[in-house]
Amino acid sequence: MKARIKFQKYGAMKFIGHLDVMRYFQKAFRRAGYDIEYTQGFNPHQVMSFASPLGLGLTSDAEYVDIGLKSCEDPEIMVGSINEALPDDREHGKKESAMSLVSAADYLVSLKDGYEMELQGGIYGNGSMEGNFGERLYGSLEDYGILHDKFRRAFERFYSQPNIIINKKTKKNEMMVDIKPMICFTAFDETEYRKKLSGNLADFRRTESSGSYSVNAESKADVYENKIRVYMQLAAGSAVNLKPEQVMESFCAASGISYNPFAWQVHRLEIYTRDEETKKLIPLDRFL
Amino acid sequence: MRKLALSDEILLSVEKPARYIGGEVNMVVKNPKDVDIRFCICFPDVYEIGMSHLGIQIIYDILNRRDDTWCERVYSPWVDLDKLMRERDIPLFALESQEPVRNFDFLGFTLQYEMCYTNILQVLELSKIPVFAKDRTADDPIVIGGGPCTYNPEPIADFFDIFYIGEFESGYEEILDIYKECKKNGMTRREYLERVSQLEGIYVPSFYDVEYNDDGTIKSYRKNYDKAPDKVRKQIEMKLDEAYYPVKPLVPFVKVTQDRVVLEIQRGCIRGCRFCQAGMIYRPTRERDVEYLKKCAYEMLKSTGHEEISLSSLSSSDYSQLKELVYFLIDEFGSKGINISLPSLRIDAFSLDVMGKVQDIRKSSITFAPEAGTQRLRDVINKGLTEDSILNGAREAFQNGWNRVKLYFMMGLPEETDEDVEGIAVLADKIAGVYYEMPKERRQGKVNVVASTSFFVPKPFTPFQWCAMDTPEEYIRKQRLLKGSINRQPHGNCIKYSWHDAELSVLEGVFARGDRRLCNVIYDAYKAGCMYDSWSEYFDYGKWLDAFEKNGISISFYTCRERQEDEVFPWDIIDAGVSKPFLLREYRRAISGKTTPNCREMCFNCGAKQFGGGVCFIEREAVYEGKD
Structure with missing residues (x-):
């Protein structure tokens, strides 16, 4: 049988790459005493599959891994034993399910504290967007509220373009791609995000079946004092996939800000599949 | 959540940031306020190598069993982070607490191979601890070394406060107890070293001055602290x-x-x-x-x-x-x-049965380590592996489906002749021949024999500690000889030859049997940029040669010189259990091609019996009478 596990990735774990996360879980399942299914042959390996690999440096509230089990216990016990096998206080929910196709993902991108100066070129000063923002702001950088508004206006302007063309590089070649259709929506605070999100979600009800157990975990997204952040829902999966880093790079270029990948903390909030009938989204942990 | 010593920006710009964040499963975290002693243990190489070492895991576990001690780890930052730390003046930190190493009470190095010596200096310098022990103050940790290289610690003597000779399990308690007491009573660094030098297995190099003869050999070790021991006996x-x-x-x-x-x-x-x-x-x-x-x-x-x-x-x-x-x-x-x-399993019916159960025969190979190409030379080195047992092992493996064989040899062994070198090719060919004795329908394709040679380095506390090492030119000549000989063998096309470069082995040879005058060479080479010498992409022989020249030190004095039987060795200060007369006896037997039975067959009175246990006390049929 297959089981789906939802987990959070945060803190120093963001420096562990995807391949190592896989190895980490393989060992964790053994420590937890899961009756894992193995492939045949001299080099047996665990039957496991991750929904969507998370890049190095990113954090997340909603990572999913499907595993094969030969037998299983009560989900509550299994969640307890895997949490015990992971040293940090990470919380997990688990659901039984089949494999599914990832369709979209939500991200929260926040400016890390100490990087406010990075915005100066575009939002404050000499950059190309200056005229559109009206008067220059010579005030203190600590005035995050104003900075936050400026950032929001710049981002909205960026998003309101009819096309957002980026140069997408792959291993073999590079090509110009319009990423606008891959951005489902953006939001600038949690209320706005929840509101826009609910419009995109399918009408599902939490299934409290015997095969499901979940822990109500708090979001592990880092919170920064400057409050400069943007929520975005992006196309995800094997067919079309847009990384939040690509959006930010494009935004910075359009706003006259030099893009510094270290300035932005990307946090994944959820991963969705699409309901074939209604074309609406279902979070992977609610999909049976 | 733990606060990390390095910023996101640095961690995301270096290769494998997981090397520096700690937080591994089974990591030990204590409250610094609850402990008296902060101990940082270092394997002076990159994380992936250091984390693979069993000794560190043992020490980590043992020290952390003490309630009054918190043992943490540090490894050599890789070259990318090394550069950033120097540019931004970031002090080296321990993985657990992410606090600077310099704030610790002890910094312990495990010394597993000679070519890590420059990395010791790297760790000290990045930690902002004075590289030379004489320059350290009350603000610096006690720098202590252990592991196999401490059986001749002289080439790095100036960098260490203490060497611990032997196995960590048996002697660590008192080192810490005395430290705790000294710390409590506000005693000086010197007073601690004096007290700890009274423990068995402890060597404080600064308590001894070395005098040299005109020919460069050692005249004597003179104590400058009266109570320092004459000999330091290993602890096991x-x-x-x-x-x-x-x-x-x-x-x-x-x-x-x-x-x-x-x-x-x-x-x-x-x-x-x-x-x-x-x-x-x-x-x-x-x-x-x-x-x-x-x-x-x-x-x-x-x-x-x-x-x-x-x-x-x-x-x-x-x-x-x-x-x-x-x-x-x-x-x-x-x-x-x-x-x-x-x-390290001998190939026989049992090991083949086991290997057949646990590995994929088609993908695995069987390994022999004859070390020398002829029986005569194998007798010289006392490698009790006969040609018959190799060929029989190979035959049995081939019949069970294996078709790949790895062979390990050393070149430059004492008493080695060209015939012995070519014997490597002959033996490899015989093994391939055994494969083709099998009827064609039983064979699994072509046989694949890989012979590899390393350059023999004479080591302290072995019967060959008196021997001269080959010159690199001679070693390269023998490599060519062997390569040609393999090509001329009937099954030469099934034999692949791989070899080690000579230069690294030359340096290893210098440091293995070197003395204190080499400390400055190591320091100068490090200052010129040498680091990660055991990594071929970072090994810079030219810089090493410059450092030797600058200090007026001849490499061949250490490598290519045969020692007199009565020469004072830099490692004579250490008592490893096996006696010098035994080693000399073994050296003479080697020259005359006589083998010595193993410990289970007969006791040859090597000196290890003094430790009062182990194989020395089993029942045997024969007893060695002390005569050859």
Whole structure:
């Protein structure tokens, strides 16, 4: 049988790459005493599959891994034993399910504290967007509220373009791609995000079946004092996939800000599949 | 959440940031306020190498069992981070607390190979601890070294406050107890060193001055602190059968070299190969109890979640309970997706049966280490492996489906002739020939024999400690000779030859038997940019040659000079258990091509019996009378 596990990735774990996360879980399942299914042959390996690999440096509230089990216990016990096998206080929910196709993902991108100066070129000063923002702001950088508004206006302007063309590089070649259709929506605070999100979600009800157990975990997204952040829902999966880093790079270029990948903390909030009938989204942990 | 010493920006710009964040499964965290002693243990190489070392895991576990001590780890930052730390003036930190190493009470280095010496200086300098022991103050940690290289610690003597000679299990308590007392009473660094020098196994190099003869050899060691011991006797754990073993080893996030449970089944080796330092300094051979090992295997697999278990010892086939242990592991864990790896096994019916059960025969190879090409030279080095046993082992392996063979040899052994060198090609060819004795329908394609040679380096506390090493030119000549000879063999097209470069071995030869005058050479080479010397991409022989020249030191004095029988060695200050008369006796037997039986067959009175246990006290039929 297959089981789906939802987990959070945060803190120093963001420096562990995807391949190592896989190895980490393989060992964790053994420590937890899961009756894992193995492939045949001299080099047996665990039957496991991750929904969507998370890049190095990113954090997340909603990572999913499907595993094969030969037998299983009560989900509550299994969640307890895997949490015990992971040293940090990470919380997990688990659901039984089949494999599914990832369709979209939500991200929260926040400016890390100490990087406010990075915005100066575009939002404050000499950059190309200056005229559109009206008067220059010579005030203190600590005035995050104003900075936050400026950032929001710049981002909205960026998003309101009819096309957002980026140069997408792959291993073999590079090509110009319009990423606008891959951005489902953006939001600038949690209320706005929840509101826009609910419009995109399918009408599902939490299934409290015997095969499901979940822990109500708090979001592990880092919170920064400057409050400069943007929520975005992006196309995800094997067919079309847009990384939040690509959006930010494009935004910075359009706003006259030099893009510094270290300035932005990307946090994944959820991963969705699409309901074939209604074309609406279902979070992977609610999909049976 | 733990605060990390490095910023996101730095961690995301270096290769494998997981090397620097700690937080591994089974990591020990204590409250600094609750402990008296902060100990930082270092393996001076990159994280993946250092984390694979069993000794560190043992020390980590033992020290952290003390309530008054918190042991943390540090490894050499890789070259990318090294550069950033220097540019931004970031002090080196321990992985657990992420606090600067300089704030610790002790910084301990495990010294596993000579070519890590420049990395010791790197760790000291990045930690902002004075590189030379004489420059350290009350604000610096006590820098202590241990491990096999401390059997001749002289080339790095100036960088260490203390060397601990022997196995850590047996002597660490008092080192810490005395420290705690000194710290409490506000005693000075010097007073601590004086007190700790009275313990067995402790060598404080600054308490001795070396005098040299005109020819450059050592005249004498003169004590400048009266109470310092004349000889420092190695400390070993004699209750190994039940000695504590770390059943909760650290499990790294990144894939390291030894990504598996390591079960140490015994220490020491009964064989007495004359080139092998480990076989001499770890005497006497002591086995661990098989029931205890079964329990450890179970607990360690449970606590780590590793998918592989490996047995560790110098010669696994000599472990008396091997069959019982191996079949237990296969029966107990084989069905649970656990791989079982068995290095250093003699090829025979038992090992082939086991290997057939645990590996894919088509993908694996069988390994022999004849070390020398002819029986005559194998007798000189006392490698008790005969041509018949190699060919029979190979025959049996071929009949069971193997078709790949690896052969390990050394070149530049004492008494080696061109005939011995060509003997390597002849032996490899005979092995290939055995394969083609089989009828065609039983063969699995072509046979594949890989012969590799390393450059013999004479080591202290071996019968060959008096020997001259070949010059690199001679070694390269022999390589060419062998290569040509392999090509001329009937099955030459099935034999692949691989060899080690000579330059690294030359330096290893210098430091293995070097003296204190080399400290400045190491320092100058490091200052010129030498680091990670055991990594071929960073090894810069030219810089090393400059450092020798600058200090007026001749390499060949250390490598290519045969020592007089009565020469004072830099390592004579250390008593490793095996006596100098025994080693000399073995050297003479080597020259005359006489083999010496192993410890189980006959006691040859090497001196290790003084430790009061192990293989020295088993019942034997024959007793050596002390005459040759």
